[in-house]
Amino acid sequence: MNPLNQLIEAALFSAARPVTVEELASLDPDANVADARSALDQLRETYDFNQHAIEIVELAGGYQILTRPQFAAALERAQLHVRTPKLTAAALETMAVIAYRQPVGRAEIEEIRGVSAGGVLRTLQERGLIEVVGRSEGMGRPMLYGTTMHFLEMLGLTDLTDLPRSDELTIALQPPKPLEPEDDDAEASVPAES
């Protein structure tokens, strides 16, 4: 294995969080982002080819070494790993609204779900899945919520564009706000009509 691959393996192993490709590239003064990427690919292939129990997963804007899914049950049985408690339906729904409408205030969340959201918002905040990202200009300047990095990590998403697009949903009513650069292109063509 070449030295850069080893360095990156060491970094991914020692970090208990996703590490960005820029961070990985900075490990070696002579390496750039492209080198880090190709090293990641080689490592990934090594793990796959040799049937390692771990793999390199792209997650929350970075890379992380994770065990492969087939070992989860055994590890939990042996109590080497404790599963975090499941989120309630109310918490999941609230998180869904925030993920698509962020930054979004409590009133809008409650309007969409038809129930008060105070307790659920607090729970989600305590678990680090959402955070206050600003204040609205409206009356009383209510707090606006958005999702966190931990939200992406917990769902195994690279970024918010990994959320299902409206056309992938059976009910497509309110498309999520444009998140991808390609949406900008689409918007750029709109003013021509107006």
Next chain:
Amino acid sequence: MTDTIQATAPAVPGEGGFVVRLDGFSGPLDLLLHLLREQQLEIADIPIASIADQFLKTIDALGLNEAADYLEMAGRLLRLKVQMLLPRHGEEEGWEDPRAELVRRLLEYQQVKEISLWMEQGIEHRAARLGRGYLPPAPEVPPAPLTFELLELLQAVERVISGIATPVLHRVVPRPLNVEAATARIAALLRERPRISWLDTLGPKPTLTDVLSTLLALLEMARRGVVRIVQPAPFAPIVIARESTEPIN
């Protein structure tokens, strides 16, 4: 309109035969969707009258405090029911379906539910892959075991001792109660005066031992009938009087 739909939906429950667990719903919209799905009704053409009745019947089982959100929805449904009953003037044109807002909200909520299910699966899927566990900050490491020679220890002891200016040694001397001396002092006082006060019996600047010695002496003399101890009034100074003329001592 509602009649025809009720006819196609015979699932409308009879009295008492309709039990729904409300805590299983995450809100009034969830409950509405459930009622619609159960009877395979279209959201877009919601039979307000029958759904409103079922909704009310269902939330009846719930305590009022928890049901606030449900009651608000019940109110909306009843208003819609009334609006649907009002005669429409100028038929088709200009008539806006009063259910439109509710239908929009239901569809929107259904989308939220769908996404939340997708998220739940995502979380499950991700939870099956384990990263390195969270490492708590290292605990305070205990100091490494001491390794030294005997000579070093002795030198250290020497250094500590040399720091002490002059060793101050105390001998602890037991100071027993001196009842005899106290008795003699009281007897001397009583020879001069027939009555003395408690404070008189104590010498100047009495120590704790003096006080105890004097007290024991007084009690002993009183027991022997040599003195009489009197307190004229509650909290008044205690008076010690000569009891007999026989020689005290």
